[in-house]
Amino acid sequence: MSFSWAKMFFGRPLANREAEETKLGVFTGIPAMGLDGLGSASYGPEAALAILAVAGAAGLGHVGPIIWVILGLLAILFLSYRQTIAAYPNNGGSYVVAKENLGTGAGLAAAAALMVDYVLNVAVGISAGVGALTSAIPSLHGYTLLLCLGILVAITLVNLRGTKESGMAWSVPTYAFVGSLGFIVAWGSWKAFMGDGHPEPVIAPPAMSQEAGEAVTLWLLLRAFASGCTAMTGVEAVSNGVSAFREPTVKHAHQTLAAICAILGLLLLGIGYLAQSYSLMAMDQTKAGYQSVLSQLVGAVYGNGWFYYVAIGSVLCVLCLSANTSFVGFPRLCRLVAADGFLPRPFAVPGRRLVFSVGILFLSASAAALLIAFGGITDRLIPLFAVGAFLSFTLSQTGMAVHWRRALREGGGNRGHLAINGIGAFVTAIALAVILVAKFEEGAWLTVLIMPLTVLLLRYVRRYYDGVDRQVLQGSHREIDLRGPGHSVAIVPIKRWDRLTRRAVQYALRITPHVTAINVTQLEGPDSVSRDAQLTDEWRNLVEEPAKRAGIEPPRLLIVKSEFRSVVAPLLRVIQDLDCASPGCQITVVLPELVDGRWWGYLMHTNRERRLRARILRHGGLRVAIVSVPWQLQESDPAQAIAEEEEGEAPASGNPARS
């Protein structure tokens, strides 16, 4: 098998039977799906602290309760998604759950919310990671957009190779992140415990401003909670991507979900506790000397040695790579939606590596467009982002609650399940309301606008396919018509007499005795006159005379002047003029086609046949069929072509096409 760029970039084509081997276990599942969730441990607490900062030290006192509420919510989400996975082991995503239990409208709303969310997550995730990177290494600042796009391309390529490949590739930064932050949290907590809750920091965090600050109001706490909730986006990823796990699917999904939630919960808890113990506060990002809460924390607990760089480096990697979660979820979601006819069909076609390449590329292109439009700095998109996540949480929880109620009514199911999903639905709905209100002005209103539009688009796509099906399925259940055509005519557009033309005319004569060749003269002049005369001559000697001798109807040669140099127009006119109104009448246009397989071959020819075919297919009506009679300029080895599409080597003895 020869060298192939596709093979180098994406690996060899995978067979269907290899599907199971491309699926995720727990070890690869955590990096592939969990990066979004885990990464949010690094910005969720900071987001809440940033809101509380305006209240000074009094604000910091409230971070504990807020973290506890968030942890409670996380626990509810864990339990209810755990149930969802068990109940819908094949693709129990919010889309399917909402669609099956609440109706198509709710399903599409969930799908739209998730899609928008996945796209935003890629743009926001990468740009947050690069933002953290450039604030650590300011000399990179001029390359923000370039870095963003570079990381996007890398994630896209890895995911086009396969979901498992992405899990393998990102496992090092993921487990380095978990390990180093886990160590800091554990050691810091130990020191805090030994120091009666007031440990001595190795490097003192910046002193908190001692001004009294604003009063702590309920509104402030709600906003802090809403911001902290960003820590929970990404938790739904496992349930949306159950199909990515290998058998036993449910077990692997459960373990992955549990691992992600447990790690995330412990990190949140630890960071919240240590922030209070060490009196860490979120600093103003726009001011010089900014340090993230995590950076302050690592400094306070450990100091500034090499481990500091490992820990902060892994945080940066995880932030940059949190987009990967979208690359697992988005293509699978789109595949389900496309299979139901709400998205164009190419979204449902598995590519050479058994991933849904069109979805991956679409996600990548949309995120690239956002990144370019915002110059790589997407802070303003963050508010849009939690809304989608919590809308899909709520819809999926409500769907599950309906599911259990129905099961109960039908005699199965149990009340515990209903209770958990019911509470989940209730709590996430409240969180959604809080987020919507708290973030409405900051941009959440845009989500409220975009999602219905997305739903409309999805419905429009479905209407399109329904229309197509109505046309081509209606009345197809009649027996096939075995009568020959009432009248059959072949038209061969030619340019000159050569072997290719000869073959096309011969082909036409084999399907009908009524053959007309058309030569369209596009420009007048002495050259064109002599060319026409030569063609007429050749036609008489090489076609008409032999046909007359053989006693068959001699094929006609029509030389048409085209004042407007159009070849399509005279041809359509000839087709219209043919007396072909009877239902069985059949017109076949035979196109002699030179085929050049090299990529630049297209540039060397006027490609008139391609345009002719497209226009005549479009305007010729149902009576006209179009035949391409090829002449390959290069010999081709079909065995090689087959081998390129499938695994394995080309057989040693080629079977050249030119026989």
Place this chain on the structure above:
Amino acid sequence: MSFSWAKMFFGRPLANREAEETKLGVFTGIPAMGLDGLGSASYGPEAALAILAVAGAAGLGHVGPIIWVILGLLAILFLSYRQTIAAYPNNGGSYVVAKENLGTGAGLAAAAALMVDYVLNVAVGISAGVGALTSAIPSLHGYTLLLCLGILVAITLVNLRGTKESGMAWSVPTYAFVGSLGFIVAWGSWKAFMGDGHPEPVIAPPAMSQEAGEAVTLWLLLRAFASGCTAMTGVEAVSNGVSAFREPTVKHAHQTLAAICAILGLLLLGIGYLAQSYSLMAMDQTKAGYQSVLSQLVGAVYGNGWFYYVAIGSVLCVLCLSANTSFVGFPRLCRLVAADGFLPRPFAVPGRRLVFSVGILFLSASAAALLIAFGGITDRLIPLFAVGAFLSFTLSQTGMAVHWRRALREGGGNRGHLAINGIGAFVTAIALAVILVAKFEEGAWLTVLIMPLTVLLLRYVRRYYDGVDRQVLQGSHREIDLRGPGHSVAIVPIKRWDRLTRRAVQYALRITPHVTAINVTQLEGPDSVSRDAQLTDEWRNLVEEPAKRAGIEPPRLLIVKSEFRSVVAPLLRVIQDLDCASPGCQITVVLPELVDGRWWGYLMHTNRERRLRARILRHGGLRVAIVSVPWQLQESDPAQAIAEEEEGEAPASGNPARS
């Protein structure tokens, strides 16, 4: 006729018979072809003065002789191109003259030199114009590249409408330029004459530095001459574009050439004379307060009133539009070269407005690439530019000299003609040598590298077409083969049973009794099993049973599992396996094709038939023909389609295709 973007942008399609009306007279010929030549009056003298500036006042004294040498050269060029036009009234460009008299190699060298030159002229001309504009209005400086590209797009669009349209569009700035500069030169000369050669300037030009400066060496004078020669690029344009003039071609071309040379000569003479009289010197462009020589001149002669702005505004316009000359010459040159098979054929196809659109677009794209690569500032390309012009001058003059000598030998011709072109060849060759030496380090070496590469590329293209002709013409002069195929088989790749599939199978049955339908199952699973079962059922009831009843061979249905999801590979395998080795054997692949005419229709389908056709045409060999059986999703009105390609209104009574 309905609204059409193409019509709005480019105008209605033109008929061949309208060709004469699209051609140039003298009035439109001067703006269309002369902008490059005339525009150089504004930078040629300045370029020479800039070199002489290092010698201070002593340098200025030499500008007169240099201008006279340049004028002498211009006169020789005028006379010899005049003869060339008369001798080659149909496209007497350097390419044709050199090819016919010096051989193909020289012709291609001339063509390559001209092509490179035309592209450079567009980039350099526009960027020089924009440079002058932004130095006049510094607030535009940030938009340099955008302005360059905007002007490029405007010139491209106008030229796609037609050459005459460009002549009309640019006639206002051209004649404003000629009128206002002519007035300044005339009035200034009168004042200089009345003031005994030392007139009082209205606004004194910046005082010349009184330092002695460098000595005036021969090398300095040669370099000044070489720089001043840039004033002559563009003079060859008329002879390269004779075909653009209307009948009597030679007369119109002669008059246009004479007008351009006369205006250019008078302007050069006047500017040279006035530069000395008013002691104007080129200023350093990179320093603040820079004023071009022309701006100083207008200020000195007239002062700063509104007329100053008209004059300088028209200079800016002419500079920006000097690229238009390339847009007239390049596509016509490429057309001639393509007609000889040295460039891809699309270059020889006249577009809807009877201009060679591919050449125009190629020129525009190349120039845009240069502009973008250099950020809109192309000063460094200027040295490359005179080399090409003078190489093509020399080749065309030499070619004409050979032409006359042969004519003399054959008894015709006259010695005067030979003398003029001989002197032209000699002088331009010397100028070429001077330019090459003087500008070698500044970048002329690059031209020496690029041109041979271009010639190689042209020869490679010709070799390609020769190869194609060898393949398809060889042995085509045998009588047509009227025997039917030894064996004929049809293969129909289907996806499901619908009306389209039905029609495809019916078509296949009309051309051969041996029909096999293939359904490729791309993914396994319960869905696919039930779909296959349904299809098998439908096939049996709707196809096989009726065929058996009718006593004909029942079409087979083959369901193939494709482990690698490729549809091409199993199909190619089936084609290979068909026992079809006999010379008359014919395989026809019948593709049922859904046709959606809307631009986004492509996105809604997997377009598997397109890919199938391309791959099978490439790898199927000569025995395989491919039929498209269409199903148009929208009704089409062929009369409308014809009308869109040709002038005139669609007939009131449409003739819908779905009959």
